[in-house]
Amino acid sequence: MRPPPVPFHRSSLGRGVGLLMLALAAMAVLVTLLALRARDTLADLRRFDQINQVLPSMTLLMEGLLNAETGQRGYLLTQKNSYLQPYRDAARDLDRRVDELVERDQDSAHVAKLARVRELVQLKTGELAQTVRLHESGQHDEALELVLSDQGQHHMNELRDLLGELTSSLRAERAVISERLASNTSRTELLLLAALAMLGLFTVLATMQVLVRTRALTRAQKRLRGIADNVPALITHHDRTGALRFANAEVGRVHHADPATLLGKRIEQLSGAHHAALVEPFIARVLAGEAVEFDAPQTVDGETLHFHQRFVPDMHGDQVEGFYAVSLDITERKRAEARMAASERRMKAITDNLPIFLTYIDREMRLRFANETLRGWFGLDPDLVMGLHLRDGFGDAFFEQRRVQLELAMQGERVEFQLSSVLQGKLRHLRTIYVPDRGPDGEVQGVFTLATDVTAMKQAEAQLARLASSDALTGLPNRRELDPALTRALARQRRHAHEGGAMALLFLDVDRFKSINDTHGHGVGDTVLREFAQCLRRTVRASDMVARIAGDEFVAVLEGLNHPDEAAQVAAKVVEAVAAAKPGGLEITASVGVATVTGGEVPAAELVALADRALYQAKREGRDGFAVIAWPGPGTAVEQRR
Missing domain, CATH: 1.20.120.1730 (Four Helix Bundle (Hemerythrin (Met), subunit A))
Incomplete structure (x- = not known):
């Protein structure tokens, strides 16, 4: 017997139940995922x-x-x-x-x-x-x-x-x-779209199930929306025209508006024309199917904010229908970087304006840092010489002058020294300190150098030395300079005496100089002394020392004479030259006392006293002449010329 046919409604119900069970199973899988x-x-x-x-x-x-x-x-x-x-x-x-x-x-x-x-x-x-x-x-x-x-x-x-x-x-x-x-x-x-499609397919057979599933999907969407609203980033969705289709709560916080009121607005309306122009190239790339990532500033209510942004294409098949944007607020990071950069600029401004030359040299003798003094002292652009060997950047002479000290510093020794160098045609005296830079392992990785220009101090010291040893009126050496010079000359004479040589000391003054000051004034007297000194300097040899020791008293040291008589000849020339020169435009005469030495130990003070005695001898004999006394003095002849 054939089985009775299944009623249509029961068969439909069975298929409906099967489809419903299949839908429920599929929905269960989707919900789980x-x-x-x-x-x-x-x-x-x-x-x-x-x-x-x-x-x-x-x-x-x-x-x-x-x-x-x-x-x-x-x-x-x-x-x-x-x-x-x-x-x-x-x-x-x-x-x-x-x-x-x-x-x-x-x-x-x-x-x-x-x-x-x-x-x-x-x-x-x-x-x-x-x-x-x-x-x-x-x-x-x-x-x-x-x-x-x-x-x-x-x-x-x-x-x-x-x-x-x-x-x-x-x-x-x-x-x-x-x-x-x-x-x-x-x-x-x-997945949500697939679930919605499946629910639509089974709407007739499982209305209640669709409603239940719809409520579940609504809860899921709320959950996702809650997640999106609590992400510390701006999450948006834009269509191909750039119009806003979705915005999370962070977007509203940044723009000080309800996200719902922003929907439909284009990027230039949201962020301004300037920001829209900045992101336009990236929008073109994402609409071409490429995910892009970049940093861009954005002005909101007059305040400039910085965002790290990522655009991801919204693909439907092979078509890009829009894009998703995730933007992280990196304003604080940018501000911190700006503060750090400002701090570095301040430190560089300090080092560049210090009156010292600062550098760092690595173990290969290559320049790794230099402040702006490099340009002022050496005329070099720091960017062009950075990384060069010192020999290539500063020249062989400069490097060799400091090579020994650099090698000591590279061995771990702190070095301090002074050198003189010609930099851009100018002589500079530099006081330099080398400080080793040790690494974590204790090895010297390089050297910090600090150089100070002490040229002005050196020049001042030299000027003080010149002022201390020279006569301000005539420019001749003074008594302080004469004493050690005469001692050295006598020491040389002791060696020269073995060869039959001689030396002499001339003691000179201007006859009746006090009456010149009393009659013509001290200004004329000073002129007489200056021109007298010039005349004396021209008359003796360039190698002979001429000094002013006090008032109108002058001394000349004659070394390397072949015979003592040569001193008398020099004295005679001086007397004649002074009379012919007429210092200060006056008829001036001079008296000269000559003390000659041919050998033996001669104390400098006694030789000066002997020449002074000869001067007074010339004065007693009528002035305008000279007298000669040979060391040791007693019993020697006196010569006089008028």
């Missing part, structure tokens, strides 16, 4: 938020460390307490900033590194506190030694490395999360 994706997305967003809290803490910690180190370096250059004071507050906040960083960074992989960061910061703050205490107690050399210590630089370098590694790791993780969020958003939207 969405729940899993939402859970993963929420975890990613929480981690994203945590990273965004940790990175500014790292930036503030690094800024505080750099400020503290800048204070130390400023103190190194100036040794003034004022350069440490602005950074003491920064040093006091370092422990708090480390605590904030450790509290915010809950990544177990960072625990060891953060513990090391805390340890290094405590060492660094202790070093700065020690520097301040030494400075305030007057122990400046010990403070400088502490600032220049290798251990402090080693700690700072390790801190930079640790914070750099942590920052790079977090930024890389954040970039991965951003990409995953963008990808998950697109996939979630596709």
